[in-house]
Amino acid sequence: MFCRRSFNFCCKVVSHKRFFHKTLRLGSNEPENPIWRTIRVLTNDIAPKKQKNEEYVTGFIEGGGAIGSSIAYWLKEKTNFHALRIVVIEKDPTYAKCSTALSVGGIRQQFSLSENIQMSLYGAEFLRTLKKRFGRDADVNFxxxxxxxxxxxxxxxxxxxxxxxxxxxxxxxxxxxxxxxxxxxxxxxxxxxxxxxxxxxxxxWFDPWSLLCMLKSKAISMGTQYITGEAVDFTFRERSDIIVEGVEEGYYEGLNEVVVKLPDGEHKSIQFAFCIIAAGGESGEVAQLARIGTGQGMLSIPLPVEKRxxxxxxxxxxxxxxxxxxxxxxxxxxxxxxxxxxxxxxxxxxxxxxxxxxxxxxxxxxxxxxxxxxxxxxxxxxxxxxxxxxxxxxxxxxDYNTYDENGIIGPHPYYHNLYIATGFSGHGIQQAPAVGRSVAELILDGDFQTIDLTRLGFDRLIVDKPMYEIGIY
Structure with a gap:
């Protein structure tokens, strides 16, 4: 179970509000719209000439199961397919040990948390409209x-x-x-x-494998690239244009690149504008590569997700x-x-x-x-x-969330370009359509637009506000 303790941050949590960070437009004190920030990052930050084994993308997703593939699908769907370059890293393209493929595929609204009920309701609606999205042959045997x-x-x-x-x-x-x-x-x-x-x-209940294949195939058809490999490291870069509470101005380091180990042992660096951890039961280990749980202040709090x-x-x-x-x-x-x-x-x-x-x-x-x-x-x-x-x-x-057994969805409070979608503790397959849409909304619109999942964010770990299901298995 996650250790609850007090942290002597330079920045304090006031009224349980999330930690604040913002990117400023050059020459302005106003926060920058996330989509324009993404475009600026592409045009300015990813400008260096490519070196051997280096690649530059808009978005990087660690994990190609139902959650990661749903996020990739929705990012493409909301930007007319080709506006963003998305790369998904999945270490096992056969999905032989993937939680999605081994799930019993249940979908229900019988929860005690409104967020889980709403996500499942949308999941059912998504399944109802599969043929409109994926073609007349789309079927998950519901x-x-x-x-x-x-x-x-x-x-x-x-x-x-x-x-x-x-x-x-x-x-x-x-x-x-x-x-x-x-x-x-x-x-x-x-x-x-x-x-x-x-x-x-x-x-x-339905066939989880069929849903995964549809999401992945559609994401690929819209331009998403799937790479077989696994994240083994991140690199960091100082960002003077970003202000984070509790961090002295000019000393903030954001995530810059992910180092991916390919099947042949070769290492490939991918620079990104934003990163999403959707690696199921291995998400906690991936987060540690980004100093989450091993750093100072906010970074001392781990992502409490492990395999069960x-x-x-x-x-x-x-x-x-x-x-x-x-x-x-x-x-x-x-x-x-x-x-x-x-x-x-x-x-x-x-x-x-x-x-x-x-x-x-x-x-x-x-x-x-x-x-x-x-x-x-x-x-x-x-x-x-x-x-x-x-x-x-x-x-x-x-992908078991040892803190409160519910999904952790949303931005990391320290990193300006890191999002989390993991820890669903057995409910991920039915929540995948809603989670993918919600994360895409956060990245492209700057906030949740359809289902407010703020209470399921990482911040609840910081202020110690668990989101328990009551009377639910």
Whole structure:
């Protein structure tokens, strides 16, 4: 867990406002519009003659999964394809261990934070309009069977509060008591369930791989360049035209270049106007290359994102199991399950308790975890699952935010040209369309235009204002 402590910054946080930095127009005291700053950086700062293994781009994105590819897509979409030169660095173009490719692909509005509800609502709208954006063959196999979140007596009042907020923001759901649950889902043991919330629209699951491929292919068709490699270092440059609170004038250093290690071991330097860290579970390590968590003042606060391994188990139940239109069901213990295809196949999982966190050295599956932790709860909730056995399984990584388990989205308070989009802790695939649009708005418009995600910024780490989900798994 992120260490909460007081920092003796030269600059103080007043009324929880974000740290202030601005770029001044030459000969003026007025802040410069971000898009014109980008153009000026291109024309003035990226003027030197290219040297061997050097490249100059407008924007650099570390991470080519769903989040990074969505940002690349939206930057191109908002600037008519060719106004910005965007480069995405992805170390594994096969995405064999990518969180996106190994996700179960759920989308729901059943959250307690308004930002997460709004992002998911937009994610559903984005999926609905895929053919308009990507062509008539665009399809992610969306299965609209909804989510069913169960609550015990202890969690029932919170479930009511969550459902009320979701409805206020445009979600469509219904609350079901014991009798309503038993009538609608006769296969369920409701003896220890007080209440359930069933999403009726815009919830279900889809194929994450298809969405990633669409975003990436469209971004490439609009001029984005994908490079196989990984960031191994950043270079810095003094910027006298930028003023940052707490930093003596003339001593501010901004990010200037990223050093990328290519598959053959060669190192390539890429100078950029702005950089986005969207590297999933490796984002915290990338941030350290930019002195985040190792520097002074604001830079002493790390990006609290790391890899966490999660298991997905598959099993079969051919007789008397939940029907084909069964929603993705989340037990009040945290165990979830859903149908997987048209046969009697299901998938399930459970995020481990802190003391049970598995090693992230590999994606090997611990089948004993299913027998000891998952199966007993499944068998209690669905008696038809009493005799099930694991048929298949896989492991995947979460980009886990150890501070409050929610995404960190927005500019870094120290660097004028660094943005962050990571730490989604399992919810990234459904939030990717909204996150991509929001980050593009920040860069090109100077602020959030559609969904205000200010509360999910890095600043909450500085002022110690965590954004916890309540009663949500």
């Amino acid at each position: 299965t609209p069977h909804g989510y069913l979140v169960l609550a015990s007596r202890r969690g029932a009042s919170q479930l009511v509060d969550n459902a009320k907020l979701q409805k206020e923001l445009g979600a469509v759901n219904t609350l079901l008591g014991k009798e309503g649950l038993k009538e609608r889902f006769p296969w369920m043991d409701v003896s220890d369930v007080e209440l359930g919330c069933l999403g009726l629209e815009k919830e279900g 391994k999660r298991y997905v188990f598959g099993f079969n139940c051919q007789q008397n199991g939940p029907s084909i239109n069964t929603p993705l069901t989340i037990d009040h213990s945290g165990v979830y399950f859903r149908r997987d295809g048209l046969g009697g196949a299901y998938i399930c999982g459970l995020s481990p308790a802190p003391e049970d966190e598995p090693s992230t050295e590999n994606l090997d599956v611990d089948y004993k975890y299913f027998d000891d932790k998952v199966w007993p709860i499944l068998a209690k909730r669905v008696p038809a699952f009493e005799s099930i056995k694991v048929a298949n399984a896989w492991g995947g990584y979460y």
